[in-house]
Amino acid sequence: MQWVLTLFVIGAAFATVRPLGLEGRGLAVAALLVVNSLALAARHLPEAGVPPRADLVWMTLGIVAAAALIGVSRSGSSYLFAYFLVGHAGFRLPVGRAVTLAVLCSLLCGGVLYFRIGPGHHLLPWALGLTTGLPVVVGIVNRSRRRAVTAAIEAAESAERAARAEARTAVLTERGRIARDVHDVLAHSLAGINMQLELADALLDTGDLEKVRAANQKAHSMVKESLKQAQWTVHALREDSLPLVESLTALIDSSGHRDALTVTGTVREVPSRATQNLLRIAQESLTNAARHAPGGEVRVELAFAAGSTTLKVRNSPATRAVRTGVGSGMGLIGMRERAALLGGTITAGPVTEGPDEGGWQVEAVIPG
Numbered sequence: 001m002q003w004v005l006t007l008f009v010i011g012a013a014f015a016t017v018r019p020l021g022l023e024g025r026g027l028a029v030a031a032l033l034v035v036n037s038l039a040l041a042a043r044h045l046p047e048a049g050v051p052p053r054a055d056l057v058w059m060t061l062g063i064v065a066a067a068a069l070i071g072v073s074r075s076g077s078s079y080l081f082a083y084f085l086v087g088h089a090g091f092r093l094p095v096g097r098a099v100t101l102a103v104l105c106s107l108l109c110g111g112v113l114y115f116r117i118g119p120g121h122h123l124l125p126w127a128l129g130l131t132t133g134l135p136v137v138v139g140i141v142n143r144s145r146r147r148a149v150t151a152a153i154e155a156a157e158s159a160e161r162a163a164r165a166e167a168r169t170a171v172l173t174e175r176g177r178i179a180r181d182v183h184d185v186l187a188h189s190l191a192g193i194n195m196q197l198e199l200a201d202a203l204l205d206t207g208d209l210e211k212v213r214a215a216n217q218k219a220h221s222m223v224k225e226s227l228k229q230a231q232w233t234v235h236a237l238r239e240d241s242l243p244l245v246e247s248l249t250a251l252i253d254s255s256g257h258r259d260a261l262t263v264t265g266t267v268r269e270v271p272s273r274a275t276q277n278l279l280r281i282a283q284e285s286l287t288n289a290a291r292h293a294p295g296g297e298v299r300v301e302l303a304f305a306a307g308s309t310t311l312k313v314r315n316s317p318a319t320r321a322v323r324t325g326v327g328s329g330m331g332l333i334g335m336r337e338r339a340a341l342l343g344g345t346i347t348a349g350p351v352t353e354g355p356d357e358g359g360w361q362v363e364a365v366i367p368g
Helices: 002-016 024-044 052-072 079-092 095-114 126-133 135-204 209-238 244-254 272-292 331-341
Strands: 261-264 298-304 308-315 345-350 360-367
Touching (some): 024 052, 024 079, 052 079, 052 095, 079 135, 095 135, 126 135, 135 209, 135 272, 135 331, 244 298, 272 308, 272 331, 331 345
Antiparallel strands (some): 345 360
16 A cells, blocks of 8 residues: 555656656756655665664655755646655654654745745645645654554563463473372382282292282282372362371371371361372372381371471381382472472481481471
């Protein structure tokens, strides 16, 4: 559309402005028409490709040429160049420079007609020359509108990028949570079952069928426990709510440490997310105790305070030989990640005093 208007103004000027020829005044008119046409066509150059100072120079020259064309020509639409150039100055230049050029154009064009310079002064009133600066207002308004639209588009794009980044972060967070749940259910259960099956395989060579049967039964019980843990994992992924105290009691009992839980403070409902993570931390601690301190006594304490919930899992030293095995190395890391997701902390280390000296303790403090 802009090019159509430009070509229309140029075509109308060459069709109507007179005299037009190759000598005398006609040659001057032709030269000024060419200069005005080039100045008007230059408004289609990309802003990024033209320095601001060059913009100011060619628009100033174009306005001077437009005023000169009004003075030299005898008739025609030569004044259209001035209107369009001033309007584009308001769109392309800063407000101060654009207004200055508009005032200059009004004074030049109005002066040409007022002082009756040139043969065509009688056809146009001098006040018309003063109005050639008015299109600068339209240009400034269009410039402001374009900036507003550009700012809105950039804001929308920025919001879209932020939304995509947030979605990627949420996906990575959820992947981490699922990875921890898979580790808790599969790694722990399969490691324990594997230990019992290896023990049964070793006992076959001794001919002690009672011990083989006991190891086999232990493996079966661990399979059942794994099914329970799988159900808990499904609940966690669905964000179903589990009662903390009852679920923790069942978890401890299934690990073979009955009546090992002590609850202090006023029991209250804990958010589902906190419940799931505390249960996983307890499960990890109990599994590590069974792996690294077989036969040792385990004590679990759940304390409800005004602003936090604390879980302690402490085990005494091993009373049976520790079977060497390869762990995943992700247990303590997973516990720390779970606590961090809830804004809490994990401390883990050896017990240095008391009846459980030489054992290990894990303490998780979760706010709220």
